[in-house]
Amino acid sequence: MKTVAKGHDITTEEFPRRVRLVFAGQTIVDSTKARLLNETGIAPVLYFPMSDVRMDLLEPSEQRSVCPFKGEASYWSITVDGRRAENAVWGYEDPLQQRSDIKGHVAFYPERVDQWLEVTVLPSGGAGGSR
Secondary structure: OEEEEEEEEEEEEEEEEEEEEEEEEEEEEEOOEEEEEEEEEEEEEEEEEEEEOHHHEEEEEEEEEOOEEEEEEEEEEEEOEEEEEEEEEEEEEOOOOHHHHHHHHHHHHHHHHOOEEEEOOOOOOOOOEEE
């Protein structure tokens, strides 16, 4: 674990599953390169490389928040065929130096997408069951 403040740890690791997120019938994420961030006092969060995200379906928001351990977060809303999920996505475009591992990644609020599918990726490159 990486201690960033007394009693506060943050780590990231590769997530061993393929993840697909669907909103309004469109796949908005399809990734085998997600990073799982574990932080003291907060539920684990998956961060997806922007290259695996349909950024063309996301609109930048004015919302911002600041984390003393990660930096300033930017937010995006998902818009597909007239449906919108406001501020459903966030990321640290210029994170603090100790969190450079999530630069170029974004996270989604699970309750703001329609489907969150995870498939185990087998060592042979095949796929196991989904959950």
